[in-house]
Ligand SMILES: Nc1ncnc2c1ncn2[C@@H]1O[C@H](COP(=O)(O)OP(=O)(O)OP(=O)(O)O)[C@@H](O)[C@H]1O
């Protein structure tokens with residue numbers, strides 16, 4: 001019987017847990033999460049297992065990436081179930097700090113933060129203006145704490161992945177960022193901890209996000225206009241789904257160019273639940289250009 005991962009909650013105990021591996025020159029992969037783990041997270045852990053000798057998973061619901069009125073208080077916290085899943089997935093260390101450990105002066109204290117730059121105010125950032133500052137700041141802290149050789153993130157949070165890559169490049173951080181494909185339900189819905197907020201009717205409607213993205217991606221060779229048309233049509237009249245954005249960008253989230261791999265991204269609200277998703281699109285030229 002496996003004894004499961006070592007669970008630590010402070011910088012000192014994390015250092016102590018990783019010291020033997022570091023002394024032997026073993027490599028470390030970090031998988032940052034906010035818990036409420038599902039198969040999408042476990043795919044990241046499996047990738048981390050392939051990449052490195054030691055796998056550290058952090059579970060921390062980071063208050064600084066939630067805006068006022070968002071779901072910080074009701075965000076699912078399922079630590080015991082998470083630990084069982086991580087045990088089966090072969091994680092070595094679980095870092096589960098308290099808010100006071102990560103933010104000794106309080107999460108609201110004015111201090112040093114990572115500025116995400118202009119992309120931090122677009123797409124998700126347009127609706128959640130302080131979100132990416134909070135994400136990048138906590139990810140930078142986690143990198144400083146765990147000092148991983150590799151860090152694994154999901155493409156489901158595509159803008160987050162792009163911004164983390166930018167941060168690593170700009171700040172010359174010594175870590176390799178690895179992105180993992182989005183894991184989906186059988187009907188196409190991207191797995192997300194927030195899916196558990198959906199009632200039955202909303203769960204049925206939620207498939208319209210991935211259906212629209214799929215239709216858009218299929219129209220890729222016909223150009224950007226066709227992609228957006230097809231995606232919007234596939235959304236149809238889905239009553240009860242309020243789309244925040246449905247947009248086509250280049251893979252680095254600048255303007256898309258024909259002949260390149262692009263990304264079609266969507267965010268929508270179903271009642272008080274906000275879901276995001278995206279797909280890769282092989283983009284051809286518009287017919288009349
Ligand atoms: N379906 C998925 N497939 C692959 N990776 C995923 C999936 N869902 C989440 N991840 C990745 O897991 C990591 C931790 O994400 P997080 O704990 O916020 O889970 P989440 O399901 O995205 O939750 P939320 O509902 O808050 O968006 C991130 O790198 C995220 O991109």
Ligand SMILES: CC(C)(CO)[C@@H](O)C(=O)[O-]
Nearest residue numbers: 032033034062135138157
């Ligand atoms: C990367 C992350 C763990 C930072 O809190 C979070 O934004 C998430 O779960 O995607």
Ligand code: BAL
Nearest residue numbers: 034065066131157160
């Ligand atoms: N998966 C991104 C975390 C958030 O929405 O706050």
